Amino acid sequence: MKEKILSFLLATLLSACLAGYLFYHVGLISWMGQASLFQWTILIGITSCAGLLISQGYSFIIKILPWDKGHATRSFALLVVLAGVLTSYAILLDSIVTDWLVGFDEISDTLSGSLAVKGALVSLILSLLIIWIDYSWFAFARYSKETIHRLRDARNKKELQFNLLRSQLTPHFLFNSLNTASHLVSIHPDQAEEFIRKLAFNFTNLLRNGIQPLNTLGRELEIIDNYMHLMKVRYGEKVILEKRIKVGAESNFLPALGIQLLVENALKHNVASLEYPVKIIITADQGQVAVTNSLTHPPEIVESTGTGQRNLRERYLHYGRLAPSVSQTGGFYEVRLPYVTKPEMT
Known part of the structure; x- marks a missing residue:
């Protein structure tokens, strides 16, 4: 009125x-x-x-x-x-x-x-x-x-990054890493020192990339190399990592820590042994990255809420890209990650 x-x-x-x-x-x-x-x-x-x-x-x-x-x-x-x-x-x-x-x-x-x-x-x-x-x-x-x-939109991006950081900094991962370090100190001191340095580097990268929305594939592979060094100390020959990266693919962008998330899931949901090792293959060309792992058998107890993969899908939707595709054939589980082009990361 x-x-x-x-x-x-x-x-x-x-x-x-x-x-x-x-x-x-x-x-x-x-x-x-x-x-x-x-x-x-x-x-x-x-x-x-x-x-x-x-x-x-x-x-x-x-x-x-x-x-x-x-x-x-x-x-x-x-x-x-x-x-x-x-x-x-x-x-x-x-x-x-x-x-x-x-x-x-x-x-x-x-x-x-x-x-x-x-x-x-x-x-x-x-x-x-x-x-x-x-x-x-x-x-x-x-x-x-x-x-x-x-x-x-910017606030939602920050919330997604926080959720990513929270999903990665799990007490379970830290607890297992510290147990491994404690075991190495008493048996292989030289390996323990290197393991602790790598563990510190891994968490430094984790904290730094928690505020970075995207990484190049090259940077993601560097993080995976350091992470797999920790896993090699823990699992030995029970875990096999193979990388098939085409020339020029390393400059493409991906959501930060996406590959590490998939590698962690592969180790979490499969029992690794010398007879049936968990084989992880990272394949990359100019179109996408595929993370494939062999399927052994699941552990008796798996603590998983699905937060990590859900967060990864949300980040792809946030950048206006198609969500990662998942397939399971011939004893292998595969997740395909499309690249996020540089103009879309602003």
Whole structure:
């Protein structure tokens, strides 16, 4: 209700300003001081009627013709309403005032329809100005909405990175690594020292890449090499890693730590033994990366919530890419990771 009243007052003020400008331009300001109460009542009445028509017409148009559904249609409709009402108001003023000025020969001779002509021209200019202001307000509101959307998008990206970091820094992995290090200290001190250095490097990379959305394939393979050194100390020949990387593929981008996640899952969901080792093959060309692992048999107890792979799928959707594809044939489990192109990582 308040908006309707405000709209009416603004439209009436616009009509009054148009009348004041026209009266001033044709030299009727001095005559207005001599106008009777009846004449002032008529002027205020028709000015209020013009304001009411403008406010009601404007409200109807913005309700049925939003800017995002047709700029030209809405602009034309607003122009018809605003210019039409204001021009009609100017013509009515010209007719009424001309009748009132009978006997004022000097003023009536100079008037002779000028209110209508000048009123039509000024009405057109005012209408175009109002339409421009209305569209500028819409454009500003749309820009603000898009800015808020980008900020939310950036916040979601940070949340995805945090979830990635949380899914990777698991107490289970740290506990097993420390147990392995403790065992090596008493049996192979030299290997223990190297294992601890590699473990520290692995966690340093993990923390650093927790705030980086993407890595090159080359960087991901470097992280895998350090991670597999830890796993080799733990599993020995029970785990086999094979890399088939085509020349030039290492410069492509992937979600950070995506390959390590799949390698961890391969070791988590399969029992590795000398008789049935877990073989992991990383294949990469210019189109995608495939991480394949052999299937032995699952462990009796597997602590898995699926957070890691779900987070990986969400990150691909965040960058507007297809989700990783999964297949299982011939005793092998394979996950294919498409690359994320460099322009999409911003």
